[in-house]
Amino acid sequence: MGLLxxxxxxxxxxxxxxVGILTITFFLTNAIPGDPVSIMLxxxxxxxxxxxxxxxxxxxxxxxxxxxxxLAGVAQGDLGHSIYYDVPVLTKIIERLPVTxxxxxxxxxxxxxTAIPLGVISAKRRNEPVDHVSRIxxxxxxxxxxxxxxxxxxxxxxxxxxxxxxxxxxxxxxxxANVRGAATQFDVVVESFKRLLMPMVALGTLQMASITRxxxxxMVDSLQNEYVKLxxxxxxxxxxxxxxxxxxxxQLPVITIVGLGLSTAxxxxxLIETVFEINGMGRLIIQAINNQDYPLVMGTTFMLGAxxxxxxxxxxxxxxxxxxxVSYGEK
Amino acid sequence: MMAxxxxxxxxxxADEPTEGGVDEVEARVGLAYTLKQVKRDSTARMGFYxxxxxxxxxxxxxxxxxxxxxxxxxxxxxLHHPERDPEVINTLLPPVGMENGLGSGTWEHPLGxxxxxxxxxxxxxxxxxxxxxxxxxxxxxxxVGGTLVGAVSGYYGGWVDDVLQRITDTIYAIPFLVLxxxxxxxxGRDISYAMVGVGIASIPVFNRLIRSRVVSIRxxxxxxxxxxxxxxxxxxxxxxxxxxxxxxxxxxxxxxxxVSILIVAGLSFLGFGAQPPTPSWGQxxxxxxxxxxxxxxxxxxxxxxxxxxxxxxxxxxxxxQDALDPRINN
Numbered sequence: 229m230g231l232l233x234x235x236x237x238x239x240x241x242x243x244x245x246x247v248g249i250l251t252i253t254f255f256l257t258n259a260i261p262g263d264p265v266s267i268m269l270x271x272x273x274x275x276x277x278x279x280x281x282x283x284x285x286x287x288x289x290x291x292x293x294x295x296x297x298x299l300a301g302v303a304q305g306d307l308g309h310s311i312y313y314d315v316p317v318l319t320k321i322i323e324r325l326p327v328t329x330x331x332x333x334x335x336x337x338x339x340x341x342t343a344i345p346l347g348v349i350s351a352k353r354r355n356e357p358v359d360h361v362s363r364i365x366x367x368x369x370x371x372x373x374x375x376x377x378x379x380x381x382x383x384x385x386x387x388x389x390x391x392x393x394x395x396x397x398x399x400x401x402x403x404x405a406n407v408r409g410a411a412t413q414f415d416v417v418v419e420s421f422k423r424l425l426m427p428m429v430a431l432g433t434l435q436m437a438s439i440t441r442x443x444x445x446x447m448v449d450s451l452q453n454e455y456v457k458l459x460x461x462x463x464x465x466x467x468x469x470x471x472x473x474x475x476x477x478x479q480l481p482v483i484t485i486v487g488l489g490l491s492t493a494x495x496x497x498x499l500i501e502t503v504f505e506i507n508g509m510g511r512l513i514i515q516a517i518n519n520q521d522y523p524l525v526m527g528t529t530f531m532l533g534a535x536x537x538x539x540x541x542x543x544x545x546x547x548x549x550x551x552x553x554v555s556y557g558e559k
Numbered sequence: 560m561m562a563x564x565x566x567x568x569x570x571x572x573a574d575e576p577t578e579g580g581v582d583e584v585e586a587r588v589g590l591a592y593t594l595k596q597v598k599r600d601s602t603a604r605m606g607f608y609x610x611x612x613x614x615x616x617x618x619x620x621x622x623x624x625x626x627x628x629x630x631x632x633x634x635x636x637x638l639h640h641p642e643r644d645p646e647v648i649n650t651l652l653p654p655v656g657m658e659n660g661l662g663s664g665t666w667e668h669p670l671g672x673x674x675x676x677x678x679x680x681x682x683x684x685x686x687x688x689x690x691x692x693x694x695x696x697x698x699x700x701x702x703v704g705g706t707l708v709g710a711v712s713g714y715y716g717g718w719v720d721d722v723l724q725r726i727t728d729t730i731y732a733i734p735f736l737v738l739x740x741x742x743x744x745x746x747g748r749d750i751s752y753a754m755v756g757v758g759i760a761s762i763p764v765f766n767r768l769i770r771s772r773v774v775s776i777r778x779x780x781x782x783x784x785x786x787x788x789x790x791x792x793x794x795x796x797x798x799x800x801x802x803x804x805x806x807x808x809x810x811x812x813x814x815x816x817x818v819s820i821l822i823v824a825g826l827s828f829l830g831f832g833a834q835p836p837t838p839s840w841g842q843x844x845x846x847x848x849x850x851x852x853x854x855x856x857x858x859x860x861x862x863x864x865x866x867x868x869x870x871x872x873x874x875x876x877x878x879x880q881d882a883l884d885p886r887i888n889n
Contacts, residue, residue: 373865376858
């Protein structure tokens with residue numbers, strides 16, 4: 229099976245999982261206590277208005293009918309209509325998703341750029357002081373709540389030192405007219421980066437730590453391989469041994485961890501967006517739950533699940549691409 | 560019938576493998592063997608002691624909460640009532656030896672006071688109850704659920720396996736925290752729902768582990784022998800398959816308690832965990848968010864409590880992993 233066919237096959241395999249996510253979110257959100265109609269119309273609505281609203285959102289139909297029409301809608305790209313914001317759910321998601329993507333991708337960028345060198349050095353200098361330090365950093369990193377790191381960063385860099393703004397995040401290509409105090413696009417880019425730094429570090433620390441751990445153990449294994457010994461025996465210098473021979477085969481477990489970490493990071497974004505008051509997907513989901521806006525709860529949960537699946541598929545494909553032994557799912 | 564006898568012998572042996580003449584490889588699944596290995600590993604030992612200490616505090620605090628109506632908290636000199644606002648209200652005091660705009664720290668409140676004038680140290684100590692209860696219980700739910708699903712799935716294979724694995728894949732695909740929040744918004748913002756929600760969300764973790772073990776064990780000769788001897792499937796799973804997966808599950812469960820504590824802290828921070836005035840670390844951090852400028856130390860203590868607890872579980876988990884890994888042992 230070729231790489232393209234493998235890709236298509238993996239995408240098809242994701243469909244039942246997507247339907248499963250929709251099913252779980254549908255039945256969970258329809259079990260939410262409280263009535264969205266009463267939230268919209270206040271405590272004493274007229275019976276006529278209640279009927280009108282229920283008909284509008286299809287709440288007068290039986291549960292299974294609503295479920296199948298929801299599935300049919302999603303298949304056609306319609307995630308429903310937000311009760312609270314009175315716009316299509318998809319519109320709201322498209323508005324909020326880019327900031328979350330910006331935050332999550334930057335967090336992974338930060339994590340990879342720090343974790344890979346740290347893990348490799350740690351493996352190379354095993355049981356030396358630098359290895360102990362990096363292992364302690366990684367241990368603390370996987371054990372610290374990300375939102376607490378966020379709070380500490382705000383206390384130090386915003387409140388004590390006054391260096392970075394504590395809240396809000398926008399994209400570097402935002403319109404300067406919408407950004408206070410920005411005259412040119414360059415100002416927007418700088419301001420956007422300043423606002424990105426703290427949430428990026430807070431969200432990326434856990435990923436950094438878990439990638440460092442796996443990079444280290446994978447490199448330790450890799451450096452014990454026969455072909456590495458052979459390369460050394462042939463007089464390849466240490467730098468060449470590490471980067472040319474040992475590094476690449478050691479990256480497969482790292483890729484797996486990055487793929488799995490995407491799920492943690494998307495969940496972590498809920499916390500980090502709350503701490504830094506960032507209007508992304510994570511905050512949207514909390515707001516949707518607090519407003520009992522269940523079409524929006526379903527839509528955002530589904531979207532986060534779908535994003536994770538895309539990440540997993542990319543992971544699998546890059547795995548197949550890097551490791552020629554992966555037989556593209558053939559048994 | 561021989562196979563059945565051997566089975567029972569092995570199951571007992573999983574708990575008390577101290578009998579002589581035991582094969583070295585089989586001994587690796589035993590609890591006593593594990594404890595012996597942990598004792599030899601200094602980091603695992605440290606993790607174990609910290610966990611034992613915090614668990615003891617949590618037990619003490621739980622007795623005081625459930626049975627004594629905080630009588631102990633009132634009786635012990637350095638503790639205060641963990642929930643009620645004090646009569647003399649000194650809000651947001653700094654720790655002893657420090658000063659902030661609202662006053663200077665005293666030995667009365669070694670770590671300072673919160674926004675309602677309650678003693679932070681007392682609330683940290685009483686916060687162990689929520690953290691440890693939820694950490695252990697959620698892991699237990701995930702462990703039991705995941706073990707059952709994984710064992711059945713791996714042992715039977717075929718369509719049972721397909722259906723169960725697609726369901727757990729689905730649960731796994733929704734980000735952990737988001738799934739638990741959705742679950743809690745459906746059932747209620749009570750800490751017991753947080754516990755169940757985190758437990759259900761961690762079923763896929765144990766499922767994967769057990770399933771892969773079961774698939775490899777299924778082909779072993781002694782399972783074939785047990786089958787040939789007419790032992791029921793249920794007994795084969797309970798007496799052979801599950802005890803033989805003991806080591807990796809123990810490691811994963813230890814790490815998972817730490818993960819659960821982190822998740823529950825996050826839930827409480829978002830307002831989905833323990834509700835005020837019940838002391839919980841995540842909720843203390845949520846409250847401290849509004850006072851980061853006048854009382855920055857308020858935000859520090861609950862985070863340290865979470866960090867130390869989770870580090871302890873990670874130390875023990877890593878130590879166990881090393882202790883039970885045959886490659887490192889030999």
